[in-house]
Amino acid sequence: MPVLRAGKEQMYMNNADDITNEEFDTKSLYQIGYGLYVLTTRDGDKDNGCIVNTVMQVTSTPPLIAVVVSKQNYTCGLIQKTGKLNINSLSESTPFEVFKHFGYQSGKDTDKFAGYSPERSANGLIILPKHTVGYLSLEVERELDFGTHIQFMCTPVEGKLFRMTIFAPYASTELPILNRFNGGAAISRFKPK
Numbered sequence: 001m002p003v004l005r006a007g008k009e010q011m012y013m014n015n016a017d018d019i020t021n022e023e024f025d026t027k028s029l030y031q032i033g034y035g036l037y038v039l040t041t042r043d044g045d046k047d048n049g050c051i052v053n054t055v056m057q058v059t060s061t062p063p064l065i066a067v068v069v070s071k072q073n074y075t076c077g078l079i080q081k082t083g084k085l086n087i088n089s090l091s092e093s094t095p096f097e098v099f100k101h102f103g104y105q106s107g108k109d110t111d112k113f114a115g116y117s118p119e120r121s122a123n124g125l126i127i128l129p130k131h132t133v134g135y136l137s138l139e140v141e142r143e144l145d146f147g148t149h150i151q152f153m154c155t156p157v158e159g160k161l162f163r164m165t166i167f168a169p170y171a172s173t174e175l176p177i178l179n180r181f182n183g184g185a186a187i188s189r190f191k192p193k
């Protein structure tokens with residue numbers, strides 16, 4: 001059995017470069033597809049949003065959605081505290097600025113919604129109709145602690161589809177078909193700070 005030597009903080013699949021060996025080519029992980037979402041939360045008067053790809057419908061009856069968030073993210077503590085979140089699924093035409101704004105800075109240091117007059121779902125959390133396919137309002141049922149990350153198992157309590165369009169894909173931009181997305185911007189090749 002090969003020993004997989006994970007990096008100190010192997011947070012996302014593209015950080016797995018340091019565990020490539022003969023048996024396991026970490027690029028093989030690129031075959032798993034994801035969408036991209038702005039996950040919105042709110043604590044008191046402060047709203048926050050961060051980019052996530054790790055969202056999955058686990059069961060249909062009853063509907064359960066799994067969302068995985070790094071403990072390093074401000075978002076993680078807000079979900080733990082409030083038990084509420086919205087996921088806003090980004091469309092393929094989402095400008096890179098949106099990913100930069102929500103995915104490359106932390107709500108610990110900045111107010112990402114300063115100056116915005118956003119729309120809200122019934123739970124009071126922000127929704128982003130302009131760039132999204134739709135949204136789901138979720139309530140946390142259970143948390144699973146994976147050390148670096150928490151997996152939140154959630155029930156949808158509200159949801160809307162704004163338009164049927166192509167989702168922003170999270171996968172290797174080395175795949176030719178995905179190079180069309182944002183002009184081939186290296187969105188999914190990012191390495192967290």
Ligand SMILES: Cc1cc2nc3c(=O)[nH]c(=O)nc-3n(C[C@H](O)[C@H](O)[C@H](O)COP(=O)(O)O)c2cc1C
Binds near residue numbers: 049075099107192
């Ligand atoms: C394309 C992309 C995908 C990401 N996917 C995730 C994810 O699935 N889970 C996660 O916890 N962070 C993910 N991140 C990182 C967070 O968006 C990033 O750390 C953000 O700054 C956290 O903001 P916060 O501290 O305000 O919560 C992703 C970032 C990008 C750019």
